[in-house]
Amino acid sequence: MGLVLYDTLQRKKVPFEPAVKGHVGIYVCGPTVYADPHLGHARGPIVYDVLRRYFLHQGYKVRFVSNITDVGHLTDDADQGEDKIQKRAKLEQLEPMEVAEKYTWSYFDAMQALNVLRPSIAPRASGHIPEQLELTQRLLERGFAYVRGGSVYFRVRAFPEYGKLSGKRLEELRAGARVEVREEKEDPLDFALWKAAEPGHLMRWKSPWGEGYPGWHIECTAMSLKYLGEGFDLHAGGIDLQFPHHECEIAQAEAAGYRFARHWMHHNHVLLEGEKMAKSTGNLVLLHDLLKAHEPMALRFYLLQTHYRSPMDFTFQGLEAAERGYARLLQAYREVRARKAQAPSGTTPELERALDALEKAFLEAIEDDLSTPEALAAFFTFLPELNRLLPEAGRESLERAEGVFHTLGEGILGLFPERVLEEKVSGPLLQGLMALLLELREEARRARDFAKADLIRERLKALGVIVEDTKEGPKWRLA
Numbered sequence: 001m002g003l004v005l006y007d008t009l010q011r012k013k014v015p016f017e018p019a020v021k022g023h024v025g026i027y028v029c030g031p032t033v034y035a036d037p038h039l040g041h042a043r044g045p046i047v048y049d050v051l052r053r054y055f056l057h058q059g060y061k062v063r064f065v066s067n068i069t070d071v072g073h074l075t076d077d078a079d080q081g082e083d084k085i086q087k088r089a090k091l092e093q094l095e096p097m098e099v100a101e102k103y104t105w106s107y108f109d110a111m112q113a114l115n116v117l118r119p120s121i122a123p124r125a126s127g128h129i130p131e132q133l134e135l136t137q138r139l140l141e142r143g144f145a146y147v148r149g150g151s152v153y154f155r156v157r158a159f160p161e162y163g164k165l166s167g168k169r170l171e172e173l174r175a176g177a178r179v180e181v182r183e184e185k186e187d188p189l190d191f192a193l194w195k196a197a198e199p200g201h202l203m204r205w206k207s208p209w210g211e212g213y214p215g216w217h218i219e220c221t222a223m224s225l226k227y228l229g230e231g232f233d234l235h236a237g238g239i240d241l242q243f244p245h246h247e248c249e250i251a252q253a254e255a256a257g258y259r260f261a262r263h264w265m266h267h268n269h270v271l272l273e274g275e276k277m278a279k280s281t282g283n284l285v286l287l288h289d290l291l292k293a294h295e296p297m298a299l300r301f302y303l304l305q306t307h308y309r310s311p312m313d314f315t316f317q318g319l320e321a322a323e324r325g326y327a328r329l330l331q332a333y334r335e336v337r338a339r340k341a342q343a344p345s346g347t348t349p350e351l352e353r354a355l356d357a358l359e360k361a362f363l364e365a366i367e368d369d370l371s372t373p374e375a376l377a378a379f380f381t382f383l384p385e386l387n388r389l390l391p392e393a394g395r396e397s398l399e400r401a402e403g404v405f406h407t408l409g410e411g412i413l414g415l416f417p418e419r420v421l422e423e424k425v426s427g428p429l430l431q432g433l434m435a436l437l438l439e440l441r442e443e444a445r446r447a448r449d450f451a452k453a454d455l456i457r458e459r460l461k462a463l464g465v466i467v468e469d470t471k472e473g474p475k476w477r478l479a
């Protein structure tokens with residue numbers, strides 16, 4: 001069938017064909033790094049990670065670019081307010097770049113725990129000032145921008161297609177626009193490409209118009225075009241970015257004469273008590289807190305249970321239910337691996353048919369606009385069949401089942417990294433089991449059942465555990 005995705009720009013599901021055969025270029029707007037990530041920040045990366053893994057599974061070469069915004073994102077998301085990172089730097093008494101570094105790693109660490117593949121490139125906005133200046137210059141030359149008091153603004157009225165992504169009409173936007181007190185703009189809808197730095201503004205660079213810093217929107221246009229080239233395949237981010245951020249990105253790129261992203265994808269929000277989880281409002285659950293108390297893969301499973309275009313209300317009950325669901329899947333996978341070794345050679349036709357059905361339903365779900373809930377449902381339809389057939393199944397069929405868990409469950413959904421497959425015997429459990437065995441052996445000795453006592457010692461020795469009888473009683477150590 002092939003992949004079909006809902007394209008926000010076309011407002012419908014469309015077949016996805018990459019521009020260059022065998023290659024896919026994806027750009028995902030990354031976080032503004034001024035605070036620890038919350039659960040909402042994990043949703044996009046996990047959704048687009050599944051997409052990326054699907055392309056890899058289909059044999060594509062994928063270049064996955066996801067930026068780090070470390071400058072230019074102002075507290076009101078538009079052209080006013082303080083730089084979010086600089087504001088935090090003052091609060092924590094750090095250099096702005098220290099703040100950015102600290103929270104970039106906090107974000108990367110959380111993504112790693114969630115088994116999200118690292119971006120091929122994670123460009124920092126502050127490392128791409130020359131590219132942003134060049135694009136701004138180009139927009140000036142082409143009449144799409146103007147300079148006012150050391151700042152450069154994009155002239156929205158010169159780009160009639162402004163609004164095409166979000167479906168907003170210019171007249172309505174204009175009617176609703178705030179007119180600022182010290183208005184430099186020709187039109188309240190115009191947005192900053194470059195802002196003159198006020199005295200005391202810490203993050204500043206030289207430009208043809210004086211010292212300043214870039215606008216948030218120009219960063220992503222410059223970095224996506226640099227690393228993915230004109231007409232790249234897919235641009236993605238949260239629905240809050242559709243307007244104005246992505247609308248402005250399109251205007252900048254196309255007014256500069258470049259073909260921009262061919263497809264647009266937007267994921268819906270994680271909510272907490274009905275409101276968007278957000279750093280700026282403090283309505284959030286921190287990822288690091290969740291990751292400490294819960295299996296990261298259960299969290300990933302939880303997020304994948306809702307389709308990416310639907311809002312998702314976070315609750316602890318929901319997470320606990322997901323933990324149980326995930327544990328059932330993992331247990332089945334582990335059992336397949338364990339049984340495989342002892343199973344008699346041969347295939348089991350019923351299991352083969354169940355696997356065919358699973359593979360088919362799974363891929364159809366993913367290819368239908370990345371329906372991860374249905375892909376998971378395919379696994380849960382398969383589980384009772386598997387459990388029923390497991391005791392009798394032939395080795396070749398079990399090997400195939402293991403392969404399916406591996407390629408679909410881990411390869412595409414990213415739910416079973418090697419770590420979760422290892423059987424873990426924790427220290428306290430091992431100590432408890434050994435104490436129990438030695439106690440039983442002592443009991444046998446007291447009952448003068450030396451044959452049993454020796455048998456326990458010999459069997460332990462075969463497992464690499466040495467038992468020594470000392471004055472203080474029996475002791476054990478690993479051989």
Ligand SMILES: Nc1ncnc2c1ncn2[C@@H]1O[C@H](COP(=O)(O)OP(=O)(O)OP(=O)(O)O)[C@@H](O)[C@H]1O
Pocket residue numbers: 029030031032033039040041043044237238239240241267268269270271276277278279280281
């Ligand atoms: N609650 C959420 N659910 C899903 N995605 C989110 C959520 N909050 C932010 N994102 C996404 O995370 C990425 C980084 O966003 P950003 O750093 O601006 O986070 P934020 O928490 O919304 O910050 P702020 O509250 O300061 O605007 C964006 O793609 C954004 O759409």
Ligand SMILES: [Zn+2]
Pocket residue numbers: 028029030220237245
């Ligand atoms: Zn962006």
